[in-house]
Amino acid sequence: MSNEVELIKDPGLPAHVHRRADTDPKAAARAEQQVAILFVLSAIGTLLLIYSYIFIKDDKFIFIPVLGNTNLHQLGLGMGMAIALFCIGAGLIHWAKTLMPDEEVIAHRHEFRSEDEDREEFVKTVKAGASAAGLGRRPLIKRTLGAALGLSALTPLLLLRDLGPLPKDDLTKTSWKKGTRLVTDPGDRPIRPEDLEVGAVAQTLPELAEGEERTLNNIGKDAVLLIRLRPEEFNLDAERLSWTHEGIIAFSKICSHMGCAVALYEQQTKHLLCPCHQSTFDVTRAAKVIFGPAARPLPQLNITVDEEGYLVAGAPFTEPVGPSFWERSS
Amino acid sequence: MTARERIAGNVAGYVDDRTGAAKWMKKNLTKVFPDHWSFLLGEICLYSFVILLLSGTFLTFWFDPSQREVIYEGSYEPLSGLKMSAAYASTLDISFEVRGGLLMRQIHHWAALIFMVGIVVHLLRVYFTGAFRKPREFNWIIGVGLLTLGIVEGFLGYSLPDDLLSGTGIRIAEAIIQALPLVGSYIAFFAFGGAFPGEAFIPRIYTVHVLLLPGIFLALITVHLMLVWYQKHTQFPGPGRTEKNVVGYPLMPVYMAKAGGFFFIVFGVTAFLGAVASINPIWLYGPYTPGQISAGSQPDWYMGWLDGLVRMAPPIETHAFGHTISWNILIPGLILPGIMFTGLALYPFIESWATGDKREHHLLDRPRNTPNRTAIGAMALTFTIVSLLNGGNDIIATTFHLTINQMMWFSRIGVLVLPPLAFIITKRLCLSLQRADRDLVLHGRETGRLVRMPSGEFVEVHEPISPEKAWLLTSHEQLAPLELPELDGAGVRRPGALKNKLRNRISRATATAVPKATETERRELEGHH
Numbered sequence: 001m002s003n004e005v006e007l008i009k010d011p012g013l014p015a016h017v018h019r020r021a022d023t024d025p026k027a028a029a030r031a032e033q034q035v036a037i038l039f040v041l042s043a044i045g046t047l048l049l050i051y052s053y054i055f056i057k058d059d060k061f062i063f064i065p066v067l068g069n070t071n072l073h074q075l076g077l078g079m080g081m082a083i084a085l086f087c088i089g090a091g092l093i094h095w096a097k098t099l100m101p102d103e104e105v106i107a108h109r110h111e112f113r114s115e116d117e118d119r120e121e122f123v124k125t126v127k128a129g130a131s132a133a134g135l136g137r138r139p140l141i142k143r144t145l146g147a148a149l150g151l152s153a154l155t156p157l158l159l160l161r162d163l164g165p166l167p168k169d170d171l172t173k174t175s176w177k178k179g180t181r182l183v184t185d186p187g188d189r190p191i192r193p194e195d196l197e198v199g200a201v202a203q204t205l206p207e208l209a210e211g212e213e214r215t216l217n218n219i220g221k222d223a224v225l226l227i228r229l230r231p232e233e234f235n236l237d238a239e240r241l242s243w244t245h246e247g248i249i250a251f252s253k254i255c256s257h258m259g260c261a262v263a264l265y266e267q268q269t270k271h272l273l274c275p276c277h278q279s280t281f282d283v284t285r286a287a288k289v290i291f292g293p294a295a296r297p298l299p300q301l302n303i304t305v306d307e308e309g310y311l312v313a314g315a316p317f318t319e320p321v322g323p324s325f326w327e328r329s330s
Numbered sequence: 331m332t333a334r335e336r337i338a339g340n341v342a343g344y345v346d347d348r349t350g351a352a353k354w355m356k357k358n359l360t361k362v363f364p365d366h367w368s369f370l371l372g373e374i375c376l377y378s379f380v381i382l383l384l385s386g387t388f389l390t391f392w393f394d395p396s397q398r399e400v401i402y403e404g405s406y407e408p409l410s411g412l413k414m415s416a417a418y419a420s421t422l423d424i425s426f427e428v429r430g431g432l433l434m435r436q437i438h439h440w441a442a443l444i445f446m447v448g449i450v451v452h453l454l455r456v457y458f459t460g461a462f463r464k465p466r467e468f469n470w471i472i473g474v475g476l477l478t479l480g481i482v483e484g485f486l487g488y489s490l491p492d493d494l495l496s497g498t499g500i501r502i503a504e505a506i507i508q509a510l511p512l513v514g515s516y517i518a519f520f521a522f523g524g525a526f527p528g529e530a531f532i533p534r535i536y537t538v539h540v541l542l543l544p545g546i547f548l549a550l551i552t553v554h555l556m557l558v559w560y561q562k563h564t565q566f567p568g569p570g571r572t573e574k575n576v577v578g579y580p581l582m583p584v585y586m587a588k589a590g591g592f593f594f595i596v597f598g599v600t601a602f603l604g605a606v607a608s609i610n611p612i613w614l615y616g617p618y619t620p621g622q623i624s625a626g627s628q629p630d631w632y633m634g635w636l637d638g639l640v641r642m643a644p645p646i647e648t649h650a651f652g653h654t655i656s657w658n659i660l661i662p663g664l665i666l667p668g669i670m671f672t673g674l675a676l677y678p679f680i681e682s683w684a685t686g687d688k689r690e691h692h693l694l695d696r697p698r699n700t701p702n703r704t705a706i707g708a709m710a711l712t713f714t715i716v717s718l719l720n721g722g723n724d725i726i727a728t729t730f731h732l733t734i735n736q737m738m739w740f741s742r743i744g745v746l747v748l749p750p751l752a753f754i755i756t757k758r759l760c761l762s763l764q765r766a767d768r769d770l771v772l773h774g775r776e777t778g779r780l781v782r783m784p785s786g787e788f789v790e791v792h793e794p795i796s797p798e799k800a801w802l803l804t805s806h807e808q809l810a811p812l813e814l815p816e817l818d819g820a821g822v823r824r825p826g827a828l829k830n831k832l833r834n835r836i837s838r839a840t841a842t843a844v845p846k847a848t849e850t851e852r853r854e855l856e857g858h859h
Contacts, residue, residue, distance in 0.1 A: 006849040008771070008804045011797040013570030013577065053429055067606055078433045078605020086598025092591030100584045107362035107576045109562055109692060112465050163520040163530075170525050171508075171515055185621060203621060217525045220501075220620035253621060258505035258640070258659065259526070260498055261623040275625045276502060277641045278724065278734050291735060293640060293658045295647035323505035324647060325515045328654040 013104065021098045031098035038091035045083030052076025171327070172320040174206075174221045174252075176301060181207035182224065182250070182311045190310040193246045196228040201265045203253065206313070221321055223253035223261065224301055226311070227283055229270065235284045243302040243314065250301040251287050252321040255279060257294035259323045272298070296324070363585050364565035364578035368455045372558075373589060375448035375476075377596040378441045379551065385438040386540065392428055394420035395490065395536035397529040406613050414492075414617030417532050421491040421612055437604035442484050444600060446632040449477050457677075457707050459694035461564045463687075467678040469557045472550050474675040479543055479550075481632050486539040488610060488630055492532055497618025498627050500531065502637075509659040527620060566694050567805045569798040573692050626724055635714050638721030639666055642741045670710070684836040686812045698767070699806045701760035702840045708756035709749040716745045757842075764844040767803040770795060771847035772855055804846045812837035 020027040058073040067075075114122075135142050181190045182204040196202060204224045208214055231247040243249075251272070255262045260276035265283075271290070272281040279294030281287040287298035299321050302314035320328055346352040363369075396416040402409050404419070405426050424431035453473060456462055462470035485503070489496045504526045508518045523530030562576050571577050579585055603609075615624060629637050639662035646657040673680075681703065682688060697704040719726065720741035727734045774792035782788055795803075814830035817823060824830075 008800050008847070008849050008852070010801050010805065011569050014798055058429060073429070074432055075605055077430050078601055081433070082598050082602035082605055085594045085601055089591040089594030089598055092587045092594065096584050096587035096591065100587060102579070102584070104577050105362050105580055106570070107562070109574050109576060111690060112561070160520065164523040165519060167515040167519045170519070205621070216527050216618075216620055220526050223621035258502045260501060260627070261621055263623045264625060275623055275627050275724065276498065278738065289645055292738070293643040293645050295645040295656065295658050323508055323659070324654045324656040325508045326511050326653055326655070327515060329652040330649055
């Protein structure tokens, strides 16, 4: 055919170009020396490591530009190890590249597909094996085996049951009760309203009863932020306003998004920001979400003062604190 | 025969008498491996895995995986007398009391980062060059499995010290588990042995981190390598390289020396990083307590894109019939990553379905010659990079004097707009490169030499390119698009017509190309000159 397109042809593997070390014995001797020097450097690296381990005190610091004040013991160990390992590698590769044969070799590939005959034989073998076992002819065995295997898969699930207790009301209840005092964290001191200036923030926890230990589990649910504003700055409905006391408002510190501590308070804008995912809550509007992925305000804690003038919870939280979960009703 | 040769012969004979391995060894010691820098990426992963096993074993000798409360009495003064978990205290001890302990901790962490970078870049190399095509689909899936497990393993690893930063990461993981519909709170309580944080989680993830996952890694890596060995490595196209051969260097001695040497180089570089580059200085963060946090909390980079997705999620929750579904957690935390990893794992099958190409491939593609695949890769990469940037939005905002809100809106819009844009631009770019290749073959290389013709006209002299280069630029196949029947003989829609129509359309998009230059065209052009 005259109009058939002719493609550009494969010129084949280019001719091999010899390296200098292949033809010039002097170049080869030089390469050998270079490899040897690298191995010697490696040995020096290990000696540096040994020296640093034994003789450099682990509290000795020196100033090194870029790195700043650096622990000499740690630096000596690390650099010794790095030099020792790197130079072995560099030597081996230099050796391979300069002195070992660099002529490219061609190996052949074969298609993975087996001969049709073999494939048929294989299928036959499988069929013969299956029919010898007779699963198809004995449905009773097949079904009971299936049921037995299926049931036995329940064993690990069952055995894992005691990994933990059921949640019960653990996710919905906190330690806050009507009359629980708010105490500082750290310090465990009760707080009077006058301890907080306008604009101040305090991290608080519920007061412990005599002999009670505070666990991280408690802190994970009970942590509460106190923020004091001027009362006229609030933009709350009557009920929520009654939960504040002399401009002091209390929120759960556990983010309603994923449970991080909502720790950043911006005094000017009166915003609370969670550093994990930047959910931002407006303190003046009962921690309404004004930005970020959180879908719910931080739960507000009803606070008041007891007869001794200390801040206490006026009521427990009215909703679960922390991230959402399936059983949460609102 | 020298004494050494005699001993070697005796050893070989001894082994062969008992295993009959002589033939197999002879064949495999001279096995040919093609050479290319990008084939070292997978090796980096393998070697950093070995470094992780070695340094990790060292760390287990001192690390106490327990959340039992202890009072710190070690030599790091700022934390002296503080209550903390035994896990955190023993990590401080490794850093400050054990000689070389800090070095090993830093090597372990750096090796983990290198392991993950290595996997991702290796994956990109395999993807963009089409090395995942038949017969290597299994190995691709194993690779995706290793990537996924690597992310989990890395997360568990940096969670072990129980410092304020990592504890916050665990808190977020717990919130994701808790957000699962129906079973979330139960699984969370089983995983943590009760309410968060409890005292069971660190010991449990320790077993997973040092035993279960490394075991699975070892098995998967072994199969991964055996398949590479058995199926022989792919090679880049070039003169003398075909689908039927492998051009390269024999395992013994060249590859043994190079690969062995490269292990030491990777280890050396990791040790250097461990020596001079501080990483995860947990003593600065303090022990974990759920009531505290530090600003700028960031996960390691391979988790960062997930965190970025969570950050940019719109605040949507459904409350109905006394139940809550947190879409703001489920979509970015589980559904999107699920879709991405499933798509990644199935990609070889999707592509071969779209192109109808069911043949074996051992020659790699140049990315420009498969514009659609390259563009899809660029799209996925853009999506991940925007997410990753948003995972550091607070750091970026403070560094570049932006507001968090600007960053967040950039990401929210960018994550939807930029990936399709990347697709279009990449595809155009690939086609332009194909056009440039074609011009180069037909018209030769621009020499920059101007010649004045007798007529006064200036022309630039073009030099023909070498036959090797011309072959490289034209050796790829250009597949015709599928033409599956949409109507039957009588002009009526066939069953499955819609599927065929879709497939035809995808196939047409995939087959878009600038026709490659041919010898015929070259000759015709020569005739004109």
